[in-house]
Amino acid sequence: MAKARNACLLKLEGVSKTYRGSSTKAVDNLNLEVRSGEIFGFLGPNGAGKTTTIKMIVGLLMPDNGRILVNGHDIVKDPVSAKKSIGFVPDEPNLYNKLTGLEYLNLVADIYGVSTAERTRRINDLLSMFGLTSEVSDVIQSYSHGMKQKLALTGALLHNPPLFILDEPMVGLDPRSSRLFKDLMRKHCDQGYAVFFSTHILEVAERLCDRVGIIDKGRLIACGSLDELRKLSCETDESLEDIFLELTLPEGAE
Amino acid sequence: MRHRLMSLILAQLNMNFAISHSRYYYIEKRQRLWEGVLIVVSILMGAAVLSFGVFKLADAFYSSAAVIRQEALTLITGILAAQFLMLILGVALVISVFYFSSDLPTLIPLPLKPWEVLASKFAIILANEYLGLAVFIIPIFVAYGMRADIGLISYVLSSIIVFLALPVIPVAIASILSVILMRIIGFTKRKDMLTTIGGFLLVALIIGVQFYMQTKLPARGNEQEFMMQLLSQANSVVTLVGKQFPPGIWATLAISDAGTFKGFMNLGLFLSVSAISLVVFLMVGNRFFYQGVVFGFEASVPKRDISDVKLAEPQFPERTSLVALAVTEIKLFSRTPVFVLNGFIGFLMFPIMFVVLLLMGNDPEVAGLWESLVVMPEFHSIGALIVGAYFFVLTAFSGIPFSPFSREGKANIWFLRSQPVSGSTAAMGKALGAEIMILLGSIPGVGVFQYIARLPVSSLVIGFYLGIVSSFALCIWGVLLDMARPMLNWTDQQKAIKSNLNILISMLISTAVLFLLGFLVYTLFKKGYSGLVAQVTSGAVVTLLLASGLRVLRTVGDKLWRSIEL
Numbered sequence: 001m002a003k004a005r006n007a008c009l010l011k012l013e014g015v016s017k018t019y020r021g022s023s024t025k026a027v028d029n030l031n032l033e034v035r036s037g038e039i040f041g042f043l044g045p046n047g048a049g050k051t052t053t054i055k056m057i058v059g060l061l062m063p064d065n066g067r068i069l070v071n072g073h074d075i076v077k078d079p080v081s082a083k084k085s086i087g088f089v090p091d092e093p094n095l096y097n098k099l100t101g102l103e104y105l106n107l108v109a110d111i112y113g114v115s116t117a118e119r120t121r122r123i124n125d126l127l128s129m130f131g132l133t134s135e136v137s138d139v140i141q142s143y144s145h146g147m148k149q150k151l152a153l154t155g156a157l158l159h160n161p162p163l164f165i166l167d168e169p170m171v172g173l174d175p176r177s178s179r180l181f182k183d184l185m186r187k188h189c190d191q192g193y194a195v196f197f198s199t200h201i202l203e204v205a206e207r208l209c210d211r212v213g214i215i216d217k218g219r220l221i222a223c224g225s226l227d228e229l230r231k232l233s234c235e236t237d238e239s240l241e242d243i244f245l246e247l248t249l250p251e252g253a254e
Numbered sequence: 255m256r257h258r259l260m261s262l263i264l265a266q267l268n269m270n271f272a273i274s275h276s277r278y279y280y281i282e283k284r285q286r287l288w289e290g291v292l293i294v295v296s297i298l299m300g301a302a303v304l305s306f307g308v309f310k311l312a313d314a315f316y317s318s319a320a321v322i323r324q325e326a327l328t329l330i331t332g333i334l335a336a337q338f339l340m341l342i343l344g345v346a347l348v349i350s351v352f353y354f355s356s357d358l359p360t361l362i363p364l365p366l367k368p369w370e371v372l373a374s375k376f377a378i379i380l381a382n383e384y385l386g387l388a389v390f391i392i393p394i395f396v397a398y399g400m401r402a403d404i405g406l407i408s409y410v411l412s413s414i415i416v417f418l419a420l421p422v423i424p425v426a427i428a429s430i431l432s433v434i435l436m437r438i439i440g441f442t443k444r445k446d447m448l449t450t451i452g453g454f455l456l457v458a459l460i461i462g463v464q465f466y467m468q469t470k471l472p473a474r475g476n477e478q479e480f481m482m483q484l485l486s487q488a489n490s491v492v493t494l495v496g497k498q499f500p501p502g503i504w505a506t507l508a509i510s511d512a513g514t515f516k517g518f519m520n521l522g523l524f525l526s527v528s529a530i531s532l533v534v535f536l537m538v539g540n541r542f543f544y545q546g547v548v549f550g551f552e553a554s555v556p557k558r559d560i561s562d563v564k565l566a567e568p569q570f571p572e573r574t575s576l577v578a579l580a581v582t583e584i585k586l587f588s589r590t591p592v593f594v595l596n597g598f599i600g601f602l603m604f605p606i607m608f609v610v611l612l613l614m615g616n617d618p619e620v621a622g623l624w625e626s627l628v629v630m631p632e633f634h635s636i637g638a639l640i641v642g643a644y645f646f647v648l649t650a651f652s653g654i655p656f657s658p659f660s661r662e663g664k665a666n667i668w669f670l671r672s673q674p675v676s677g678s679t680a681a682m683g684k685a686l687g688a689e690i691m692i693l694l695g696s697i698p699g700v701g702v703f704q705y706i707a708r709l710p711v712s713s714l715v716i717g718f719y720l721g722i723v724s725s726f727a728l729c730i731w732g733v734l735l736d737m738a739r740p741m742l743n744w745t746d747q748q749k750a751i752k753s754n755l756n757i758l759i760s761m762l763i764s765t766a767v768l769f770l771l772g773f774l775v776y777t778l779f780k781k782g783y784s785g786l787v788a789q790v791t792s793g794a795v796v797t798l799l800l801a802s803g804l805r806v807l808r809t810v811g812d813k814l815w816r817s818i819e820l
Contacts, residue, residue: 021279055820058672059671059672059816060668060671060672060819060820061819061820062816062819076816079674079676079812079816080674080675080676081674082674083672083673083674084674086672086674088672090668090672092665094665094666094668094669095666095669096582096586096666096669098446098585098586098589098590099582099585099586103582103585106578107578107579107582108673109572110572110573110574110575110577110578111575111578111579111673111674111675112673112674113572113575114572115572116571116572
């Protein structure tokens with residue numbers, strides 16, 4: 001069911017995380033919101049805290065402070081309800097190698113309670129879109145990296161999640177699949193859902209995202225539409241890459 | 255500059271024992287240092303208790319053997335048992351370490367000869383064998399050395415050398431057989447399935463050969479005369495017993511006759527044959543190893559045509575999360591050769607041992623005694639308890655329910671953790687999957703036992719109740735332990751199921767529970783209570799064990815689940 005426009009699907013309030021044994025905060029007092037109909041790009045240099053943030057949103061890590069609400073559900077207090085609203089694909093699509101693609105998709109559908117008719121329709125549509133139909137009965141062990149990525153994306157979209165969370169989703173996809181996937185993200189948001197993804201490919205973020213957030217050393221240093229970010233710098237014709245490099249300049253660098 | 259082989263071996267040992275990893279987390283980062291200390295102290299304490307038990311047993315054995323002037327039987331029994339176990343269990347270990355290590359794609363492209371990679375992997379296996387062997391064989395050597403009249407220095411030196419060489423021959427034999435097996439399987443399409451079947455066939459072959467060698471002992475008709483002849487010479491039985499595996503004799507005589515020419519010759523013989531077996535293995539490995547590995551990288555299941563799939567039709571009926579997780583658990587376990595070879599070995603060994611007992615039991619006297627025993631009501635009560643204990647023992651020693659989250663590894667655990675399932679559902683799915691596998695695996699053994707014992711249906715039903723409930727209780731507690739401290743960092747699948755401390759802890763606790771239950775039953779019988787009382791008491795204990803496990807799961811399951819951070 002499509003969400004009402006502008007409903008808040010993801011809200012992070014003062015979220016912090018420090019790994020055990022470390023003195024620095026991986027994520028420091030992070031606040032952001034992602035609303036329905038929005039593609040949100042999450043950018044940052046290596047080690048900035050992108051993956052840590054994503055892991056906290058999907059419940060793989062617990063925040064030390066703050067609150068994460070997914071579609072109104074607290075990921076710490078009510079993880080099952082929150083996770084039901086999420087479709088997640090990690091940066092490394094390590095799937096169960098000994099299952100066939102179809103067995104994997106059916107497992108996901110069972111966990112999310114997708115009806116037989118609905119899962120059959122969606123599996124058919126998504127596999128055909130990604131050109132994976134002829135391989136779906138093979139064991140995942142025999143898949144290439146890109147095929148695993150496509151299967152993981154298919155699994156994550158199977159229950160039509162209100163919030164689609166992706167860590168570096170374009171890595172491993174061939175140009176055609178990448179284009180199809182971008183179209184799919186837009187279509188997903190047009191239904192009133194939202195997409196939150198991290199990427200290093202700034203051109204993709206620039207072209208695709210309604211808003212972007214830039215994180216550096218665990219802190220959100222900029223957040224807004226491209227136009228809003230341009231206002232942060234003095235020049236109005238700067239690309240996202242220029243803005244990103246300007247904002248994330250290492251200390252002492254010129 | 256270190257030789258590249260030495261570098262490789264040191265790097266492999268470092269990874270195997272997680273030396274740098276432990277140093278980084280426990281010492282530099284000081285993360286959960288208490289856990290590291292606790293683990294080391296627990297292992298040392300457990301090893302000390304086990305070693306002391308073996309020492310007392312060997313000491314008692316020595317006393318009995320001394321009466322018939324066969325003291326060295328203490329040594330040969332221990333040495334043969336150790337070598338036999340290393341040979342049987344070595345097959346799964348070798349297949350796992352040689353062919354299913356995650357570092358192979360890194361090692362193969364390096365400018366190393368196949369035998370060098372194999373030698374480094376062989377070193378890992380030896381190092382692991384030494385750990386188990388130390389607990390078992392050193393107390394035997396000590397017990398013998400304290401009683402026998404041998405020079406201390408020569409005895410200690412010989413013992414150390416024999417200890418170090420002891421695993422070489424059995425592991426080399428298991429390695430040669432495995433390398434050849436994997437080369438043959440490389441030609442086929444269903445590699446995973448055939449690796450599992452081939453591995454089990456190798457184990458069955460080894461047990462079969464062992465059994466055949468034992469039947470080569472003299473016929474029972476001449477037994478009295480033969481025994482008299484044997485007992486007239488000191489330690490002559492050693493030669494007879496060791497005939498099934500001559501290196502066992504050489505190793506024994508190298509120690510028992512340490513400091514003499516005979517001892518020195520036997521030590522030389524033992525070391526020479528060990529060295530030769532290692533060289534033969536490396537030569538065979540150099541020829542076949544890479545071929546087997548490279549074939550293994552290929553898809554292991556034949557691709558099906560899409561017409562077989564009929565995607566347009568519903569493929570599977572909807573299942574609840576719990577059922578889906580249990581079914582997936584069974585599929586993932588049963589399709590991974592290393593897990594099956596390690597986890598199901600007991601399912602195979604116990605029925606084979608029963609069958610061997612059956613085949614050997616052709617003595618009319620024993621048969622008559624057995625016939626009169628199986629009709630006794632007391633035997634039926636005990637039989638039901640044996641059936642129950644069999645399920646329990648198989649569960650405890652399979653390792654299946656004690657490593658379900660560890661087996662997922664760091665690579666796969668993200669999936670389940672990010673899904674909308676509660677901790678208790680995830681744990682229950684794993685426990686259910688494990689229980690189903692154990693029940694199916696127990697049936698052959700129970701079947702053979704039932705064939706011998708001919709228990710009435712009522713006793714069988716009681717036995718199944720005790721077995722299923724106790725086994726499921728172990729599954730629940732085991733899954734809980736693995737959830738509390740999953741071992742997610744591993745390079746070999748073998749480590750997840752064999753070198754996993756959760757399995758060791760669970761086995762020790764299970765053994766203690768079994769002993770306590772056994773003691774309880776024994777006490778009841780001794781005090782004159784009927785078999786029914788023993789059964790009801792055992793039933794109550796295992797039901798309580800299960801109920802408390804379920805309760806703990808419901809209470810802390812979600813908390814433990816959340817504590818698995820990635």
